[in-house]
Amino acid sequence: MQYYSGTIRKMRVSTDSSNQVKYHLPVGEELLDVNALIGQTITAEYRGTIKCLNCERKTRKSFNQGYCYRCLITLAQCDSCIISPEKCHYDQGTCREPQWGEAHCLSDHFVYIANTGSLKVGITRHIGEGISSRWIDQGATQATVVMRVPDRLTSGLVETLCKSHIADKTNWRKMLTGEPEKQDLIHTKNTILEKISAPLQALQEEKGLQAIAEVKDVVHDIHYPVTTYPQKVKSINLDKTPQFSGALLGIKGQYWMLDGDRVINMRKYSGYEIEIAV
Structure with a gap:
């Protein structure tokens, strides 16, 4: 049995020469090769702690997939114009973080x-x-x-x-x-x-x-590492069910697919402290 424990972040993605997607999940200081786990039984448990991806403070609730409320209302990357780019207001001089806007929006x-x-x-x-x-x-x-x-x-x-x-x-x-x-x-x-x-x-x-x-x-x-697709999607919610276990059958988007037609959006739980056993 192998154990990985720490705050998770959005899975990192890359493709090989045939456009097959490769996934790695940051867990604390480690980088978990998720493709290698397909077909294996995984047990994951949310330990009750959430840390903001930006300031790393503990927060009771995660906003915008991994931020505390203070960062939600102050960071440019959490502004509404990120979801609705036609509302970008940098040229109006009201960008929350002009330097961030110059680097990310004016390119x-x-x-x-x-x-x-x-x-x-x-x-x-x-x-x-x-x-x-x-x-x-x-x-x-x-x-x-x-x-x-x-x-x-x-x-x-x-x-x-x-x-x-x-x-x-x-x-x-x-x-x-x-x-x-x-x-x-x-x-x-x-x-x-x-x-x-x-x-x-x-x-x-x-x-x-x-x-x-x-x-x-x-x-x-683009090709994804999936052996079996769910017939009817059943979403896992860590806030309601902090522990799950099952065979990993595939990965697509930012989702893990498990036996029993279960799926979990790993990106949604960025900032959550999770222990994973393989």
Whole structure:
């Protein structure tokens, strides 16, 4: 039996040459190779302590997947414009942390379309070796970049145009219940671009013709380490049931899939002190 104990954080993700996702869970000072645990029995117990991911103070309740209330209302990364990028207010001089905003919001962003069980539009800042960690966190099996834009605000404005014709949310239950059928993302991309051509042109004239650039057609397929998908999703809530045990059958998005059709969103419990036995 191996034991790992400490505060957990969002699983780190990467892909190999065939776009197979690799997962590592930070547990205290250790980094747990979760892919290697598939097929094994895991027991996990929440020890009753939550620490803020930013200030590391103990908190009775976790906000925004790992922050105390004080950090929730003071950090730029916890502001409402992170969820709604079209509301970015840096240019109004009201950013909570201007230096953070300059580093994270005033750089190239990408508008994408992904297949997460159904088609969705989204934005991301990182396209590492062609694959965005955001696509992986959403459990996307296919994704393609539509446009490159110069900042977060512009990405939100373009995304808002697209949302009239395609969803911007992931149905996490549907994402976890199987491998979705492949979709023609390039056709979807071209259809949406045609539908938003007039308002998009107006936005380009406002921001500059070179500011919003269409990206060449490349579809990325992403593969997850799953042996068996749940038939009917049963979500584990550590606040109500602080201990669980079972065979790990797969990992997708930020979810562990266990026997008995059980799943747990590990990212939701970032900052929780957990002991894991394998």
